[in-house]
Amino acid sequence: MSTARPTTLNHRDRAALRAVDEGRCALDGPTLLVDGVCCADQFLGARLTDAGLIDATTETGPVCLTASGRAALDAA
Template identity: 55%
Template sequence: MTTTTDLSHRDRAVLRAVAAGRCTVSTIGVLAVDGLGCCDQFVGRRLAAAGLIAPGAGPAHLTASGRALIEAA
């Protein structure tokens, strides 16, 4: 499991944006925030692989682990 110390400031900001309902994931796994592609093209895949964002295209959703991490921060 990923801990808050393993996450960058950008990762935590993206998780907060996902929690706020501001993110979508494309069919190829690219994360968009407020309709714009994220400057870190791998953040969506990285957070999904860590089990913090639910996989799949469409609106991005936090997993229980992702929610727990941002609540602990």
């Protein structure tokens, strides 16, 4: 897993982080589900996970913000 952080968050990244913070997201493999629906950006879940902004205890299931994700969301 990469520890690279995105230099800036785009609108979609911030919206996904807000949805994760609200408990509305899960992973199904690398795919991020929001309210049970696949995110249109098929790489968003993997990108946020690889950046260390979200974390899941398993490959399939609910996700949560990491400390870095919380800081990025608070700064946005």
